[in-house]
Amino acid sequence: MSVPYLINSAGGHISASERIPVIARPFVSERAKKTLDLVERFVEEECIPADAVFAQQINQHGRDPVSRFDAHPQIIEDLKAKARKLGLWNMFLPKNHFKEGAGFSNLEYGLMAEYLGKSSTASEATNCAAPDTGNMEVFAKYGTEEQKQKWLGPLLNGEIRSAFLMTEPQVASSDATNIELNMRRDGDYYVLNGQKWWSSGAGDRRCKIYIVMGKSDPNNPNPYRQQSVILVPADTPGLTIERMLSVIGFDDAPHGHGHITFNNVRVHKSNMILGEGRGFEVVQGRLGPGRIHHAMRSVGAAERALEYFLARMNDPAKKPFGKLLAEHGIMLERVARSRIEIDAARLAVLNAAIKIDQSNAKDALKEIAEVKVQVPNMLLDVLDRAIQAYGGAGVSQDTPLANMWASGRTMRIVDGPDEVHILQLGRNENKRGPALLKRIEAQKKKTEELFRQYGLEAKDPLALKRVSGGQSKL
């Protein structure tokens, strides 16, 4: 094997499991470490080299959008077969919760997700790609046996894909109470009318099932009971994928992000998830761990960006002003800041993952929100530095950096924009305020007691006591 996939500063090999931050090691089983090393090897040796082939196969029927979204690159199926053989399959389903998963904790899977995030094919190759992962959790947690059999089975087998349809173009979807796709009961059926966008994955021909949030009870006084989540097979009459959305110029074919209209789309009531009016429960149950997965993939993406940066720093063909980039101090500074920021971000994600593992996503609300803000901003900063080091090549198709940047940019928006998490964090933190105000007052009172006790006057360091322009009365 000619790919030196694991590299230390001396050019030697340090495996992924050896690089787990010491603070996280007690939480990682031996089995997970072995799998982690396998994941890294699979990503570096199989997936990353396959990424460009995958990109090429997307154009097999033509380079126009219709053709690109009809493509199904063969290489991804071959990678899936390899992954499955290696036992790298469905690692995302958290242990103790789901018998269908590989039995890893969120922390353990998080460590693996970092490596998956370095390649554009690795997540799908191991059946760990969003939005299927979150959707499978929904089925596993809330699905009826019938729903599970029909959809979860094929999803777990990587035979079909799925989409989660929540965001709508005409409202401020960052506040989910605004979601308004009309979901009207008509006998044993629900009739859906409205539109969805950012339906990620809907472009893929293999995407067979949509999980759809809509408003079934618009007049419910509790705004968190107005919405429901229902299953809509992709071939249900009345659905049209009007167009795909671009992400800073990228179409993300064949997966893509669909803008879909619903025109009297009828689905049987047995497709309802968890029950009418329980849409928020479903959505919230779905989001926590997924944010950790995203975050760890972003950490991996940042590591890959830094690797590209370091490679360019040492490219003997690129010597502006007679020196390697690596000999320019302003470049070394950027490398160092990237190193610091990536390592700090990783620890934050791992801590959040452990918190979820030891309790649940709801209890880890703060940690997840922190990570949701910190990580994508870190990733974009690291990517920006790497792009700048590459110059023209950095913004072009010749490195993966530009595409990574575009994807990274959406991370500040999806699953709640930065601002929603920031204000939530700010408000939660602020709840301590009144008690802290009291504590500081109590400490000041204690200080006054101490002054008395020591026979001192609480004199200001710059006390003057100058009376009406006269002398100081000290």
Next chain:
Amino acid sequence: MSVPYLINSAGGHISASERIPVIARPFVSERAKKTLDLVERFVEEECIPADAVFAQQINQHGRDPVSRFDAHPQIIEDLKAKARKLGLWNMFLPKNHFKEGAGFSNLEYGLMAEYLGKSSTASEATNCAAPDTGNMEVFAKYGTEEQKQKWLGPLLNGEIRSAFLMTEPQVASSDATNIELNMRRDGDYYVLNGQKWWSSGAGDRRCKIYIVMGKSDPNNPNPYRQQSVILVPADTPGLTIERMLSVIGFDDAPHGHGHITFNNVRVHKSNMILGEGRGFEVVQGRLGPGRIHHAMRSVGAAERALEYFLARMNDPAKKPFGKLLAEHGIMLERVARSRIEIDAARLAVLNAAIKIDQSNAKDALKEIAEVKVQVPNMLLDVLDRAIQAYGGAGVSQDTPLANMWASGRTMRIVDGPDEVHILQLGRNENKRGPALLKRIEAQKKKTEELFRQYGLEAKDPLALKRVSGGQSKL
């Protein structure tokens, strides 16, 4: 007890040990948790209220510099007695290394140091104050029995204090090979001539012993063998503390930062530490854990700044434009960003501490350097936001924030300025570059093989093949 020292968002009590990040918990013994809770309580209930009394007692003989540096506030001795009674004494000396310490790991002490960092008296009250901590480590690690008996004993008992004299005003001391205080052998004695500054702690009347770096062998071809470290009692003839240095306007009395001249100062050769020419060994052995202590105190300082910020946010007397600060979104954003940055910084420090615990400071070089850059910058950002929230009160003597800012600012300079750590980090990270360049090349070759294997041409997504203005040849 009227000080509600432990506060959660509901106004209830969550102890320090309960707030240990989940990822760090496996590394903390039950004994350390108990001590940690004691530390927090001691800091919040005893030390913070005492801070202002201490500040007042510094002026007991007068508010001019000479008087302030002659002061010895009684309250610090009373706090020391209380601390010792509570078993809160010398917690910094890492377990397994020193029988004299309290038996905690660097991680465990780090958690405690966070709380010590919230008060200006707490570190000294528990005999955990710099530079004595590092100096005691020097004695414990490298001292002869005689040296230990004479100096380490009293230091461990909090009877005397000490200073470490390294930096010199006339050279770029960030590069320690430049240190040039003349250290000439004369029979059984060394004669010292030159000057030192930033001799922290030298202002204190109880500071009895200086550990001094000087150049004993200026012509040694190895620049790391030219310096030695020697003990100089503070009352040795020829020493003059010329002046104290201010830190952004603060004199830090009675501790202070001295500018000291050496005029034919003679010390016996038995005062040499570790042996002539081994100064770098001493210095490097001293620095690692100390940086972790500083960093955790800075995390604590940042927490306190945020507490002050939150208190002000909710001060009913302060309503610009009819609303509490807590009702202004731009303030909540700053609170949230502070929360994110503090939590990320803490995890980075704890990880570095564990790395030291499991190996040593040298192996944790990267982690320590990261923390050395990340933490003080974080602290200054958090402090700046808190200061801004307080307006005029924030820059004045009415909150501890301004003084904390000044101290925090020096953290970007002492023990190596940011830039030294950044360039070292950058260069170390860059060592991976050539191997990464090779790996990326190998991955590209593998991609080419795959193209052949799949019978594809490696066509660029935007291939055009337009020849001399004619048609595309695709």
Next chain:
Amino acid sequence: MSVPYLINSAGGHISASERIPVIARPFVSERAKKTLDLVERFVEEECIPADAVFAQQINQHGRDPVSRFDAHPQIIEDLKAKARKLGLWNMFLPKNHFKEGAGFSNLEYGLMAEYLGKSSTASEATNCAAPDTGNMEVFAKYGTEEQKQKWLGPLLNGEIRSAFLMTEPQVASSDATNIELNMRRDGDYYVLNGQKWWSSGAGDRRCKIYIVMGKSDPNNPNPYRQQSVILVPADTPGLTIERMLSVIGFDDAPHGHGHITFNNVRVHKSNMILGEGRGFEVVQGRLGPGRIHHAMRSVGAAERALEYFLARMNDPAKKPFGKLLAEHGIMLERVARSRIEIDAARLAVLNAAIKIDQSNAKDALKEIAEVKVQVPNMLLDVLDRAIQAYGGAGVSQDTPLANMWASGRTMRIVDGPDEVHILQLGRNENKRGPALLKRIEAQKKKTEELFRQYGLEAKDPLALKRVSGGQSKL
């Protein structure tokens, strides 16, 4: 003359007037250019060398606070005499408005203020120091003949100094409607009770007159008519300067920032400025040009910080790792960023000054607010880089940088904190929003017309029209 006060990159001389940005030159008279060159020369040759002497003379009676605030350094009087002889006196009073001034426009004086901002003595030496400048404007604009004679004359002559007492510790003074010092009418007198702080200049023994804002009509339904501004001689019974406030550790003696209590302070009604209830008019008339003066002094301070930075970059005694700082790329980057930021800030201030000149401060509200936010933040960034280049010397008394940083930090708070200006700017800018929304809509309609005109369908670039999982209908 041994001070090479005007330096270009070749070591030659370029005068201040030659360095006026080309864009500002049409606004500067020949007379102003000559004065500007004189100002630079006076500052570089006389004032900057005098700064350290002034600092020393403050301690002439002792280094404790009471003594420092009793000091009156002789050198400032000698500088004033020199300045007056050179015609450098009262340059701040804008032409066309006041016969008492030197006849310069705000732009012209702004250019001079930049140089005054480089020295701690220059502004007072030329009788252009705050808060006297703003106070003299108040007298000149709103004073009765009697008030002018009694106070404006001596102020213009530099015989006395003055203070403006507005901010109060117990309320959020950033919103001036909160100002509440009680101002009760009692026959021909007003009786004042309450407290003021940040009474800048009040420490100086020569400060003879306070201009005081208080609440005379607390029940007026118009919150902008409740306050009045009245004159209070500093020797009026009932006044006590309780203490001076420190600015990040500096006492700014002998000038200083007073915390003053009013205990039944009686002043005759003839001391009222402009009339009862017109306090806001007075305050607003006072603030605009003063902010420009502050801003230009800050630009000068930033230039001086950069000069210090550049000097250190080339100090042959300071060679960390064998190279001058000037040979380190990360330092050159900081120099370049400082240069860019200073130059941009200067242009913004000059543009605002011209706007005031051509109209008035009210019309230049946007420009002044922009400058109020931009300039102090720029100054602090430049200072921080310079401090970092100096290491320990940068935070100590050995350079002016630390003191400049402390002063600069207050600029983000005084005359309205950043946040007040930011929200005001944001709200004003946002007023354009609804009209812009309409405009964008109108442009979209026009686009639709064009589509029709060209016989095109408005097809999305990624249109798909895939119906219910079937083929695309494009």
Next chain:
Amino acid sequence: MSVPYLINSAGGHISASERIPVIARPFVSERAKKTLDLVERFVEEECIPADAVFAQQINQHGRDPVSRFDAHPQIIEDLKAKARKLGLWNMFLPKNHFKEGAGFSNLEYGLMAEYLGKSSTASEATNCAAPDTGNMEVFAKYGTEEQKQKWLGPLLNGEIRSAFLMTEPQVASSDATNIELNMRRDGDYYVLNGQKWWSSGAGDRRCKIYIVMGKSDPNNPNPYRQQSVILVPADTPGLTIERMLSVIGFDDAPHGHGHITFNNVRVHKSNMILGEGRGFEVVQGRLGPGRIHHAMRSVGAAERALEYFLARMNDPAKKPFGKLLAEHGIMLERVARSRIEIDAARLAVLNAAIKIDQSNAKDALKEIAEVKVQVPNMLLDVLDRAIQAYGGAGVSQDTPLANMWASGRTMRIVDGPDEVHILQLGRNENKRGPALLKRIEAQKKKTEELFRQYGLEAKDPLALKRVSGGQSKL
């Protein structure tokens, strides 16, 4: 006309000429003001509505890359006809230099370029599009009569387009001495071999002439005399546009950025510009004003981004958490910061333009470099905030923001990456260092004299003079 193209905060109209910063007004002729107002109107009423139609017509032959680069949207020709009729044609050619231009100064054209930068069609519609503008300057400045007739005439008429081929993929082109396309003399011909990329505009079928830099004298000891610039008609045999480069996912068709190979491309020696070995002269003569044009277009782009931001702030359909975005303080802060940064950037560009007008680009080196760094970074910050306000719509094809971001990102790379300008600025500024060091020394000597003169000892504020642990000797 239904497009309310000029909007003030009250919804009324303020024309572009009225919005010229006061500081720039003396430099703008009445004729330029009238043209400026025409430009704004043309951009807002004609070009912006046409942008989407242009985008649609690019797909007229198909949405694959080959077809998109074969497109020639009719609407651009119609806009050109309209612009010419309005007299809005070739405004970029600076007055006094070129009889062929519209007779405006760089400042005046800069003001117009701001508005051109708001639309993707406006620059080409007025024949002011890069790279033709710079190329026309090359012809006008350095072209022979024959070259002018053949190429400049049609370019000035907007009949053909052109490209400037400089950057090469295999070297660090940010340092132009690395350019190495082989240019071998063979009788009356030059034979060119090698490759170029980022050949912007080469995709357009109407691009008929390439201006090509290559190495004609690789052994010349003066590295600035090795290169030449020669004309190569686009239909010369041996040229192949291998592919187009994408810019963060955008192909910028039909203009585009070509990767072109040269395989024994023969051109007659009469095609040489200025003479063999004078390539650097040509390149440098071309760059200055063009950077100003780019910068002002970027200012316009930033204004448009802010307009979009403000529109979204007030979109009644988008109310996260029950409030318009305009009611959220953290959004107002971003609006305000954008306003400040745009206004500061504009002044910097205008000042640089005037400097060029009054002297030349070489004398304005500093000002141009400052702007080259400041403006694109400002643009990206403003765009990022606007994108974030739009959420998903912001990164998609539904607003122009994503495409603007991609273009803006390249501005930090083209015409020299940030780092080249930063280091050049830093080094130039640093040249003042040694003289400043001397000046500061001289000022310190003067201070010493003053101390003597006043009979003072230069005592440090914190002088202590404590000798060997004894009493202070003060």
